[in-house]
Amino acid sequence: MSRPSLAARIARSPRGALCALFLAALVLCAIFAPWIAPYDYAAQKLAMANTPPSAAHWLGTDEFGRDLLSRLIQGARTSLSVSVLSIALSMMLGATLGAAAGYFGGLFDKVVTVVVDLTWSFPEILLALILIAILGPGLHSTAIAIAIAYLAQFTRLTRSQVLALQGELFVDAAVTAGARPARVLFLHLLPNAMTPVIVAGMLATGDAIVLEATLGFFGLGAQPPIPSWGGMMSSGTAQIFIAPWIIIFPGLVIATTVIAINLFGDALIEALDIRRPLRDG
C-alpha cells in the first residue's frame, strides 16, 4: 500500500489546509497585484486623505488619499518577495556552509562553529541593523541583512543534520563505491539532511516577514513610493489619532500571514513526522 501524498497528509488537518489556502491566495495576490488592486497604489487624491473604510475604499485611505487596500496588495509583493528571497538565499548559503563544516571537520569546521556561536546570542534585529549600517537603507540591503541575520540558524541546523547522518550505511556505501567527497556531500548527505532545514526555512520566512516589516517601519527598508507593509505603518503613526486604520490593517495582514505560516509549518511537521526544529533547541 502506498503512503498518501504529502499534500493529502497536510490536508488531513483542516487548520493546516486552511492556512495553505490562505497563503496560496496571498501569493497569488502578490503576483497579480497590479491587476487585482482596485486603484493605482501611488495615485494620490489629497481631497480624500485619511477617509475611513467605505464602499469605494474598503480599507480607507492614507494621509495622501491613496487607497489602503491597493497599497496592501502591492505591499504583499514587496514584503513577501524580500522575505522569501532572503530566506532562500540564507538557506542555500547556510546549508552549504553547515554541510561542508560538518562533513570535512577540521579547522574549517572550527572557524564556522566559532562564528555561528558568536552570532547566535545576538537578536536578528541587531544583526540586521549592523548590516544596514554598512549597506545603507533600502530594499536590497534589507534583503541581504535578513539573509545574513538568519545564516547562523541554517548553518547550525544543517551541520548537526550532516553530523548525525555521517555514520549511516548509505554514506559508507557511497564512499566505498569510490564517490568523491563533493559527490558524497551534495548527492548523498545533503538531500537526506534537508527536510528539517526546509521546514526551518518555512518557519523562518514568517520571522523574516516581521523583521522586514520592522526595518520598513524604521524607514530603513523599501523607500517611498514603493509600498511595503512595515513602511505603510511607519507613515501611519503620525496619523494614529485621526486614521488608526492605516496602522491596523497592515498589522492585521502581517499577523495573519505569520500565524498562517506557523500553523502550516506545524501541519507540515506533523505530516513529515519530524521534530520541530526549534531555534532555542
Place this chain on the structure above:
Amino acid sequence: MLRFTIRRLAMLLPVFLAVSLVIFMIIHLVPGDPLEHLIQVGSSPEQRAEMIARYGLDRPLLAQYGTWLAKVVTGDFGDAIVMRQPVANLIAENMPHSLALGGTALVFSTTVGIVTGVLAASFRDSPFDRAVMGFILLGSTLPSFWLALLMILLFAVQFEWFPVSGARSWDALVLPALTIGIGGTALIARVTRAAMVEIASRDFVRVLQAKGVPFWRIQLRHVLQQAMLPVMTILGLRIGWILGGAVTVEYVFARPGLGSLLITGLAQRDYPLVQGCLLMLAIAVMLGTLLGDLAQAALDPRLREAMGVQ
C-alpha cells in the same frame, strides 16, 4: 561559583574583540572615504587634518582599530556629527531609560511566564490551557511594533490610562514594558509548560503521587524545581532577544533610549553615533547572556563542575 563567573567573563573577551572589530569596520565598509563619514560637511582642512590624526586614518587598519578601541574602552566614542556633542554623553543620557525598560520587561516576562506555564501544565487540556496556548502563538508571532501601536491606541488614546509616549514619569514605562513582555512571557510560558508536562510524566512523580503527596506540593516543590533548568537555559539563550525588543519598542513609544538613538543615527547616517550605540547594545546582549549562564550554573552544579574540570 566565583571561579565559574571569572571563567565565563574571560570567555567574553574574544567575543567582545570580534564584535567591536565588526562595529569598527562599519565606517570602512561603507562606500566612500571613511573621513567623510566622521566629519561634518564643510569642515576646514585643519579640522580634517585633526580628524585624520585623531582616528589615525593615515595608518594601517589594525593600528586604527587599536587607537579606536583604546579610546572606546575609556568611554570616548567621538562626537556625534548631526547632534554635535560627544556620543558618550548621548549614550549616558539614554542608557538608563533602556536599562529600566529592558530590566522591567525581563522581570515581567520571567515571573508571569513561569506562573502561566505552571498553571497551564497543571490544568492540562483545560480551557485555560488552550487559552494559554493561543496566547503563546499570538505572543510569539505578532510584530512587537504593531503590538506597541495597538497598546497606544487602546490604553493611551481610548482609555487614557497611560501616557502615549516619552519617559517623563514611571507610568510611561508600563505600556512599553508590557509590549516587550508579551513576547518574552509567551516564550517563557511555552518552555515552562513543556518542561513541566515532560517532567510530570516521570517515574519519581508517580512515586510521590502513590505516597499521597498533595498535588500542588508535587507540582511546585518537585516538578517545577526540575523544570527550571530548561527554562533557565532558554532564558540564557534568548535574553538578548528580550533586551533587543527594547530597540523596536522604544522607537514606537518615542522613548529616549539606546534603540531610539541607534535608529536616529542610522537614519542620519551619523556613524560615530551608530558605532557607539551598536557597541553598547552588543555589550548589553553579552552581559545578559552571561547573566543567564550564571543563573543556570547557580541552579545546576553539574555545569559548574564541567567547567571546573576542563
